[in-house]
Amino acid sequence: MRDSGVEIQIGYNRRFDAGFVAARDAVRSGELGPLHTVRSTTLDPAPPPAAYIASSGGIFRDCSVHDFDIIRWVTGREVTEVYATGSNCGEPYIAEAGDADTTAAILTLDDATLAVVSNSRHNARGYDVRMELHGFQDSIAVGLEDKLPLRSVEPGVTFPAGTPHDFFMDRFAEAYRAELSAFTEVVAGRRTSPCTVADALEAGWIADACTLFLREHRTVTIKEVRGA
Template sequence: MSAPVRLGLVGAGRIGRIHAGSVTQIPDVELVAVADSDEAAAASVAGESGARAVSVDELLADSALRGVLIATPTEFHAAQIGQAANAGKVIFCEKPIALDMQVARCCVFEAARSEVPLMIGFNRRFDPSFRRLREAIDGGRIGDVELVQITSRDPAPPPLSYIERSGGLFRDMAIHDFDMLRFLIGEEIVEVAAMGTAAIDPAIGNAGDVDTATVMLRSSGGRLALVSNSRRACYGYDQRIEVHGSGGMVSAGNPVATTVELAGREGFMTDPLGHFFMERYADAYRQEIETFCAVVRGEEVDYPDGWDGLAALAVADAATESLATGRMVAVSDVSGP
């Protein structure tokens, strides 16, 4: 029997706690160390996971630890990716890699120079329904893809303090949808036109961001897409995709707890949508970490790497530029050489 995969977690906030929970559900994988600037948070997650609460330096110095999960706020990603790469650890980092393209590019090059894999946390690639979409597309079930519509709506905006450090809706929220579009059609995005407004909370607008947006995109193969984002959906966490092709259409809707449908004088009623991403993507988060463990073991698996992270960030930057200028923006104009 092979030795267990031993992992360390940097960041004990909401997403770090989700990843820690996923690790504990996977056989032959151990979370051995947790680090966070909030020592109480690190101790809490460590206690729940059977790990030790340590400093980042202690975590990276542990020779038995083979992989590192980076789940800290975005402004810390670059330095921590560099530290982990220099320590020879296989790296998983939440999106986005960084808020600045040149900084993000340096992170990817640093991991490549250190010859350590860098996996980016685009968890939606591991959602069973979305993977079935890709299988149908790759299998030619709908012919040539012509149009893609992606809807992503949160139940409520995050705190303003989060908005102010997020890099904006396109880098924080829509970046998942930009990656999903690339994942589904297998082509790069070359042109972007974005519109947005602060329809939900004027304070978000005062902070320089939007909470409601639509983005039109064109791929290198001429396929068109529309991404619709909102920070508020009073009916729950809304995540849908529709792909139209020359020979048909394939779509993935919102899962609900049961398929029970109640009909009465007021119409048809079903179970409500899940509240937020923790419930909606629970299976995806576990499969994501299982895939990372396979990467740590050196297995040949498909995973979103640093180059995927750069590509999605470039689209987010183009959308941000388009919103600011009111014009169509070529992704190459903002991505650099």
């Protein structure tokens, strides 16, 4: 967004990851058919320090927003309603801050597609970011590759065979490079911002709705948190 010479590009790096770009293209092309289910996962290897948790705004605003943004971007749909839950099974300072270390949310999109979002601060095997998209004609996944931090116990199965991702820079190094390159083009005036303040606000409304649901245990619509 250009405003009095100031260029703004929000740092949602998954929009620049090759797998998520391919998923968006598959949805846009119609090859999956109408979607009925989306699953988005972000699992961190370990929680951040207590001081960070205390000022983070909560897991939905700090972590899940990346899932919320990429669901909107890949599907091209808006979220209308949320259900959310959370628990604390690890570091006590997270609960003391009024936050959860593990959460799940179900988002209803404006075309009735259901999106399931799973997040945790504790995933000892590594940094796990994935997405599944299930349509009436085909199903695809982002993140199913040899560094996936998940171990199969099926007899004879050797996938994944690589060393698991252990850090977000390991998983998204190329996406960050593409994101920075895009920003230089925005600054040079060769393209508009690929991730605007308006995009960030939409992901933020979803995070606020999930946070409210976690606190009050009731269905929350995006219209309610918007005040519309």
